[in-house]
Structure formats: structure tokens, C-alpha cells
Amino acid sequence: MLDLYQYPLLSLGLGCLALVLAPIEIGWQLGTRAKSSGGSNVFALEQALLGLLALIIGFSFLMALTRFEARREAVVNEANAIGTTALRARLLAEPHRTESLKLLQEYAHIRVENVRRGVSLADLPDVIARSNEIQEALWLRAKASAASDAALIPAGLFIQSLNEMIDSQGKRLAHLRNRIPNVVFVMLVVMTVISIGIAGYAGGLDLQRTRAPIYLTGLLLCGVIYVVLDLDRPNAGFITVSQQPMFDVISSMAAFSD
Incomplete structure (x- = not known):
């Protein structure tokens, strides 16, 4: 199965533009040659396909927007979990306090180092592996701190927030990997090509129509598809x-002062 996420967003947008605009001209030429045969059924088919296309576009846009909001919320939740863990790490005794804060700073830094490259955290196995190593190192320090803390209050608070921080990474990765299936995008483009081709054909049958509105509709459809693709790629x-x-x-x- 074709994986659209392997291709740059701009390339997909240009390819979609070509696939949508070409059928308009082809349909128009075919329609002008078939004027004598009438086209009442074609006009009805044009309206039905455009209505179905609007439904599919709305469905796809809602899928992309829902996933985008979930990913944005996941970043906030993970940042809050890291911040809470860092605050509670300051309650630990030395040397666990300094070591834990140093690890947490690295943990947060590696999450933003590749943002400007437009790469998703889920597509960086080295970063995920290093994050897991830091989590294990923090857990060992929490365990050591709990062993030396008779009251278990600072260590217990730290362990609780550390668990939440570890869980937040799993949730964030799950949201990043929860992409719109490729078959939805393929169906969306196929329906757009068919619908806009029929619209071009119907335009060629009608002497009072011009190409401009149909081309404008095609451009708008390409823009909506591009936005759906863009929403589903949170770092590009x-x-x-x-x-x-x-x-x-x-x-x-x-x-932090201490």
C-alpha cells in the first residue's frame, strides 16, 4: 500500500493540483464535442457528485482537526508532567536532586531539538530510545531516594509525577502515530478528480458557462485537501x-536556583 507520509507535503500538494486541474480541461473538451447529445443527466450527476464530495471533505477535515487538537493537548500535558516532576525533584536529597534535574533538562531538550527540521517525535527512534534511557535512570534515582527516605514523602511525590511523565510520553506518541489512513486520502483525491471532471464535462455542454468558475472550484478543492494533509503532519x-x-x-x- 502506498504510504503518502514518505513524500514531502509540497510534492503531494503539487501532485494533487495536477490531478484535479487536468480533468477539468479534459472534461471540458469532451463536453464541447458532445453538445448535440444533450446533458440533463450529466447536470444531475454533477450536483450529486459535488454533494457527496462535500460530505467526504467535511469528514476528512474533521478527522484531521480532531487529531491535531489531540496532539496539541498531548504536548501541553507532557510539558506539565515534566515541569511537575522537575519541581518535585527539588525536594529530593543530594545527590539525587542534582542528577534528576540534569536528566530532566536533557529529557525536555531532546523533545524540541528537531522541531525546526519538521520531523515528528514519533519518527525519531533514537530520540525515543534516549528518552526511555532517561526514564530508566530517573526511576533508579527515585528508587534510591525512596530507600534512603524514611518518611517517603518527597520520594513518593517524585515517583508519582515521574509515572505521569512516563505515561504522557506514551500518550503523545500514540497521538502522533494516529494518522488519517492513506485510503481516506486516496478516496478523497479520486472523488475530487471524478467530480471535477464531470463538472468540466457539464460545463462544456452548457454554452453559457465558462472555464473560470470550474477552475476556481478545483483550486479551492486542492486548497482544502492540502489543509487536511497539513493538519495531519503536526511538524511540517x-x-x-x-x-x-x-x-x-x-x-x-x-x-531553578537550587
Whole structure:
């Protein structure tokens, strides 16, 4: 099965533009040659296909927007979990406090280092592996701190927030990997090509029509498909998930006085 996520967003957008605009001209030429045969059925088919296409576009846009919001919320939740863990790490006795804070700073930094490259965290196995190593190292320090803490209050609070931080990574990765199936995009493009081709054919049958409205419709459809593709790629394109909550956590940890 073709994996659309292997191709750059711009290439997919240009390919979609060509696939949508070409059938307009082909349909128009065929329609002008078939004027004498009439086209009442074609006009009815045009309206039905455009209505079905609007339904599919709305469904696809809702899928992409829902996933985008879930990924944005996952960043906020993970940043909050890291920040809470860092605050509670300051309650630990030395040397666990300094070691844990150093690991947490690295943990937050590696999550934003590749943002400007437009690469999703789920597509960085080395970063995920290093994150898992840091989590294990933090857990060992929490275990050691609990063994030396008779009251278990600071260590217990740290362990609780550390568990939440570990869980937040799993949830964030799950949201990043929950992409719109390729078959939905393929069906969307196929329906657009067929519908816009029939619209071009119907335009060629009608002497009072011009190409401009149909081409404008095709451009608008391409724009909507591009937005759907963009929403489903949180670290590429024009619409990206803000990493500002993670930057704020990094800044707050850097400002710790002890």
C-alpha cells in the first residue's frame, strides 16, 4: 500500500493540483464535442457528485482537526508532567536532586531539538530510545531516594509525577502515530478528480458557462485537501503544533536556583 507520509507535503500538494486541474480541461473538451447529445443527466450527476464530495471533505477535515487538537493537548500535558516532576525533584536529597534535574533538562531538550527540521517525535527512534534511557535512570534515582527516605514523602511525590511523565510520553506518541489512513486520502483525491471532471464535462455542454468558475472550484478543492494533509503532519507545513509549552518548561528549569 502506498504510504503518502514518505513524500514531502509540497510534492503531494503539487501532485494533487495536477490531478484535479487536468480533468477539468479534459472534461471540458469532451463536453464541447458532445453538445448535440444533450446533458440533463450529466447536470444531475454533477450536483450529486459535488454533494457527496462535500460530505467526504467535511469528514476528512474533521478527522484531521480532531487529531491535531489531540496532539496539541498531548504536548501541553507532557510539558506539565515534566515541569511537575522537575519541581518535585527539588525536594529530593543530594545527590539525587542534582542528577534528576540534569536528566530532566536533557529529557525536555531532546523533545524540541528537531522541531525546526519538521520531523515528528514519533519518527525519531533514537530520540525515543534516549528518552526511555532517561526514564530508566530517573526511576533508579527515585528508587534510591525512596530507600534512603524514611518518611517517603518527597520520594513518593517524585515517583508519582515521574509515572505521569512516563505515561504522557506514551500518550503523545500514540497521538502522533494516529494518522488519517492513506485510503481516506486516496478516496478523497479520486472523488475530487471524478467530480471535477464531470463538472468540466457539464460545463462544456452548457454554452453559457465558462472555464473560470470550474477552475476556481478545483483550486479551492486542492486548497482544502492540502489543509487536511497539513493538519495531519503536526511538524511540517504551515500548520504546526506549538512546542511553546515545552520551551516554557525548559526556561523554568534553567531558572531553578537550587
